[in-house]
Amino acid sequence: MWLVSDDDTQIYMLGAMHALPRGTDWERGKVADAIATADELVMELSPDELAGAGAVFQSLAPRTAPLAMEKRLPPQALAGYRALEARGGDFGGDTLDDWAVMVLMGQRVAQSAELDSSDGVETRLTEQFKDARKPIRGLETAREQLMLFETLDPATQRTLLTRAAENSGNAVKDVGALTAAWGRGDVAALEKVINEDVDAVPAARKAIITDRNRRWTAWVHQRLEQPGTVLMAVGAGHLVGPAGVPAMLEAEGLEVRRVQ
Template sequence: MRHRGAFAFRPWGRCAVAALLPLLLLACKPAAPITEAHPAMWLVEDADTRIFLLGSMHALPAGTRWDGGKVGAAIAAADELVLELAPDQLAAAGDVFRELAPRSAPLAMERRLDPAALAAYRKIEGAGSGFGGDALDDWAILVLMGQRVAQQADLSPENGVEARLTQRFSDAGKPIGGLETARAQLTLFETLDAATQRRLLTRALANSASGVADVKAMNAAWARGDVAALEKVVNEDVDAVPAARAAIITDRNRHWTKWVEQRMAKPGTVLIAVGAGHLVGADGVPAALEAAGYRVVRVQ
């Protein structure tokens, strides 16, 4: 199986990670009518620096138009683009996944899951080619499950925010940077303790019947700029697994906030696009910057 970019999957509760991490995207290209989206975006600025913070969705339905309005103006004004992963790191994600995903020794899924969870797993696996889960860590199975759910929800990475922004900035000859590496993102899961990984897996399976509907509902909230709805999804999901919240959201938000603070010392205009879940709530990047004394304004 070839992994091409970022992922959109829901390893717990509903679908928070679809709004958080951009690894292992799908390759489906469904047809769809044109729909307009108005995602939330913030601006932090001083006398000679402007930094736009755009909440992204890493995979979207075909036909989604999200880059008009204030977002379009920010794209045109920005001197550089900063994503979670620079293009070269996104391209490297598949190789890193294949390196980190295998278990040191196989463990049959029948020995990992209770009968109800095993039945849910077999149902998801049976919707396409097998996952080969016996040979994989629990977190890697979550990635593959999430790909399957996102595919069923007719999401396309080619229409995701990162893919379009990368094309726009590349065509304009503007630099594109990244906040993390592919290895660092996947290591977030690889280094979770075994009990946390198993809890994520079983929680995802317990809620798998509503996976497609949940992903679509979250995309709809993002499209209408409904940060309250996004915050509810993210908090509802990750609060149930505190170790995962710390690794996937809190620690990374703090790191990115420091990056923005350091970048404010350099003149210019920057567009930062990261998973929408990182920009909402009390520990989101905009709130953290406000707490640090910066004036942050929602501009869309």
């Protein structure tokens, strides 16, 4: 968690994990203080937008015409895809866009790793801020977020899907390493695990990570013009590395301090 502030505003930036193993204890120390003192919670999606995300996914995910996975994936990737599919049932991938299949694969990996969004950072924070009757806002809409994938060019979508399928055999282990790095606050390990894969697909990195970080950096600048204390919780990958929000803010002359 990082802090950027001026004379009358404090913005805590918490790197969140969207899903975690049941019973993960992370609401301690400075994080607990930030939760208690914040006037509002800002996440990638507001609770209402998150609740409607499934319907938005269903509207955007279908292909214009079905295309068999055998025609999309080379043999090794197809084998990985089928193995992952066998763990929990048919994805219905033939009827879906490449990006949508990849999203469903990621959900299956999280399930296999025994991670649950109901135990994720955003869910727990939402419960606490609702109980405290403090406002909860979002930086994006569900449609805006999913359109980042929908509007990727076909070659980039296919590359992402192929890489996900090829690496699916190690995916549960990789997710475990990511969760462990987050739990011990190991920023260098987080940066390596989170960014190493997406760095190999520059168009995806730009759309999904870098451009959003720039928009959120601009949001922080604007929010500093209003007094108060804000807890901003976004995916941990957006806060680490030279293209993370804290680094972008520092590059623009603001003092950013890691507080936990």
